[in-house]
Amino acid sequence: MLNSDKNKLITINGSHFSDLSGFYDEVSLVLMKNTDWKVGTLDGFDDILYGGFGVFDSGDEIQITWKDSQKSKEDLGLEDTRHFYENKIRQGKPFNVELIQQKMNELISGNGQTLFEILIEIIESHKNITLILD
Known part of the structure; x- marks a missing residue:
């Protein structure tokens, strides 16, 4: 305590x-x-x-x-995380688009982290x- x-x-x-x-x-x-x-x-x-x-x-x-x-x-789940990655891919540099696309693919396949899970990990x-x- x-x-x-x-x-x-x-x-x-x-x-x-x-x-x-x-x-x-x-x-x-x-x-x-x-x-x-x-x-x-x-x-x-x-x-x-x-x-x-x-x-x-x-x-x-x-x-x-x-x-x-x-x-x-729920709020920081799959949909919000997908939008987060899509925005970074759309912006391109300075973001590593290949890495972000990989994270997006993992998310969609059910193996990636949501924003909520990323925040918890941090x-x-x-x-x-x-x-x-x-």
Whole structure:
């Protein structure tokens, strides 16, 4: 259980958004309070989870509760992920179109990750963060 002054409790509320852009707005609101910087990419989301320039410092133990995670799982599922990849393919450079097409093919065949699964993987890659799906 988190109980020291270094521990932070953070809530992401899935009822506050229905797409990736809305997710970025939500995490900017809860993780980057009182800053001018806003999350706008998957890499940017990963970066803020290292701490040091938002609501927690590097090394803090963090507990993130993702409320309405089932709604987010549906919202950030197959269809939204397919659109995400299609947009990157359409934009071309600087994106690696071949890699993105491969990820799209994996997604369509049932073997790829949805945006929700990618976000979960990003959070879980940070050993100081405990994720609770609610």
